[in-house]
Amino acid sequence: MATVELDEGEVQRVAEFLRERIRIEHSHDKDMDPRDIDRVQTDHRYTYRFARQRMATGGDENDSLKMLVTALQFRCSHGVNDLTFQDINKELLQMGICYPRGQDIEGSDIVYLLIRMHKKEKEKGEQLKRFALYFLEKHDRHFPNRKMSLFMDCSEAGYSNMDMDLVKFIISLFKQYYPLKLGSIYVYEMPWVMNAGWSIIKSWLSPAARNKMRFIQKHSIGEYFANDQLTARYGGSDPWKYQYPPNEGLEGEGLQRILPLLQNEKENEQEIKALVTEMVYRYEHGGAMPPPVEKPVIKDDIEVSPAPAEINEEREEEPSNIKKVQFRQEREQSPVIPSNNRAVNSRGIMKHNISLDNNTPPHQHVGLLLDVSPPTELLFHTQEKVPKCNITLTNLSSNLVSFKIKTTSPSNFRVQPSMGVIDSRGQFVVNIICQAEDLNQIKDDKFLIQSTSLNPDSKTGQTELNYHWRTVATELILENRLKCRISDSVNNLFTQEESKQINTQQIDSHPQNQDIIGIVRSVGNLLMEVEHMHGILKKIYTLVIGLAFINFVLIVILLRA
Template sequence: MEATLQQIQELRENFFQKEKEDGGDFHPADIARIKNSDDWLRRFLVHNELDMNQSLQMLWDTCDWRKKFGTNDITENNVKREYLEDGSLFVHNRDKDGRSLLIFNCKKHVKGQKDFEELKRCVVYWFERLERLDKGKPITIFFDMAETGLSNMDMEYTKYLISLFKMYYPEFLNYILIFEMPWILNAAFKIIKSWLPAKAVQKIKFVNKSSLKDVVPSDQALKCWGGTDDYVFSFVPEQRTPVLNDNKADDSKKKVHFADGSPLVETPSSGFGDVISKIDGANRSNISLDISPPDAINFTSDGSEVTGSITLTNNDEQIISYKIKTTSPEKFRVRPSTGVLHPSDLVTINVLLQPGYQVSGLSREKFLIMSLVVDSGDLNAQELAELWKQTAGKNVSLHRLKCNLGSAALETTVRNGNAYSALKSVDIDREVREISTGVLQLRESHNRLIAEVKHTQKLQWLTIIVAILFGVIVAFSMSHSEPHEETCRILREHQ
């Protein structure tokens, strides 16, 4: 299935028409890519089987995620460098199709020992580096699972990796190679396969030292895989032209990143729910905006979705515009995220946890409510977006909220739009452990049964041997009883 130049151009025109109507605010590098790269747009069309509406939505969502995640600005200088240097994830050599190998050395990764948000940034770093290196050609994921066990199986990490391919990196996967997976992890991989689309499942190949040569040439395979390459890992930074950034913040202050990826400076003494009267060094005046609940968004579950809400009431005598930001915009859908309130007006902001994300990490997230006085209440979406792009010199008030989890939300997370219980990563791990323990018990019972059968067989042979010996003894005794009786008769006669 291939996209035509006409379809690519149609997708491009549809995107910019939607941007004009909806007031999209995307990274300039991504806008330039849409204008100039037919191949990038082709990938969205092929991924969605040439469905124009789905391709447009995926392209839009991808650009939105890239802007919020700060994808274009990720380098080895702003990710956790020690994670890049520990050898648990790196790029080296190519498969038989000439595609780069992104290698996960699973025995060097132990679930829970690393900061998950930093791990995600490291994965995106390698995805972006490979996009530049191979100009968007597909890559092969290589899971080196030799010498691994249950502690090395991180379901949440794997699920995030899958979500990147499904949602933001179309037509970027060549193969998934799984090298020497221990049988004890079979149950976990059955769960993982259920997360993959049908096309991706077909790309999974389980390999060992003898079969790896069918997908990775011997000179491209490490010696520990049975190949001839004696490479020893050492992280090498990417050689790129540095991007100058004159926006320097005071390092003595703590930075909290909200929504669009730009840091808002938070002084260490400020607590949650406090209204901050300073931003970027400019003096701001407080605005009378009532926020309920005042300290935290309370998330609950109705059995299908995990949601929370905030109510904003304008107690001021002037018109107020508001905007909602969050530390992890990829996790949430916030509706409406911006708007205008006349005096005494109120609005309820609904916050939805996106499908595929775990509720267990929500307690670390924060929301920021920004508000300022405006002259007119008749602002459209594009005008609101432009308003919030230029806040310097304006009277802006900030209000921070934590996230609280209700007991129902703690037990439920959302996958593909449907709720399912006990799928927090810890529950998945527990399920895998229980299945694996059951398999071990079955194997032990099987071994005991075999041992008992062998023991029974030995007893049967021993019984046969004893019976034979007993028969021989009886026969021998009987054969000697007649001469003895004859001897006794002769002796009696002589007497």
């Protein structure tokens, strides 16, 4: 189903509708956890995610409600709120079959799944499902503004390692129960015997979600990952090797500090979260401790992202011979607010979030400040004489918000304006005009959007704004990134919004798809038998070679005798 153009006010209304309906109709349901019902009422971002994802695929408020109810029932039946580290099979940790490490170029955290180490056994499959659910839940709680990408390492794997039920379960987590959380799905060095299986997996995804899949090889992995974010196995410079339990470095220190807290995870939840936040900061900043700066007020687990390293600003009067610049140390910054907080380029700031507490002091941040549309990409059409984009910024807070836009190629774009102030609950449209002679010049360009809250009595002249941005603490700046994309058709199949959303339709419930699944599974069973026979033939071949060698030796001995 195609993604529709969304009205931000309507999404907010549906999110409020979800809270109200859950409160009135489901507050005493036995198949829902009371803690989740409370979360629906207090964590506005949580209901916002369900409303936005379902509406983006053509659903209405009732479809969004159905999706939320299903998710709450799933959480209750699987005891998600009560999952602890003690419930995880430590053998999975020792094997290293699944682990987090680094980020991709879009800022999504990467979780590696080593397919070759998994065998399709029901008990192990259930254990791995529980581990995946536990990890995703903790990541969503600790880092609600960070996306997660899956890196499925299929190298040296065969069809016997391909657990369709496990993959389907993991996809359903992102598609139905953790909306707007998925970054990309990387499939690394997939052997041909898995083609049939992946054709089924693709059928479970919408066109937009399939657009997030990346089939990569070792020679192409650099298109999606910085070199220092990859270990030597994948051709990178990161010397890290998986080890459990880790006994050195930050990983070892973090484990030694967190293991005692995990013995009573529920009571130590806040301490664990603080420790995880500290260790992530130290990992991303070369081991340095977080600065002793008073943290902004955070509501509903929404975290504030610090400012990036200095980059050239986009100015209309800059000459056309300016050299292209790059965002420096992007990998070493605190996490970028992912695309569920929509971002813009030039002059805009972030998008997506929730109503703010009116009693909050004006100098404190609560949640996100701006809603930005489009969320992740700027789409420039080759058919337009002067390619351009419009970005709509909506101030979601009760305070003034100042925004600032930067780009890697100031000479390629004209942004009107690139800095400004938006009134409380107000909207602002930013125009971005492409000035590049060849659109291919902008395919690698990116935009960075920064926003910060202003006091009600702040002056908003150009001089005052420049001074404010020079002196504001980096911890109080929200940021997001957009990349540029070129389209040959104005009626492009994938809209900018669609590329961000995951279709929540149950494709595999269609009878025709069920027939296809049955056929492919039969083919899969045949492939497994072929693999088994191939293994037997290899052993027979080795035995024949060995016997031939022995016969040769015996013949030589007999001839010499």
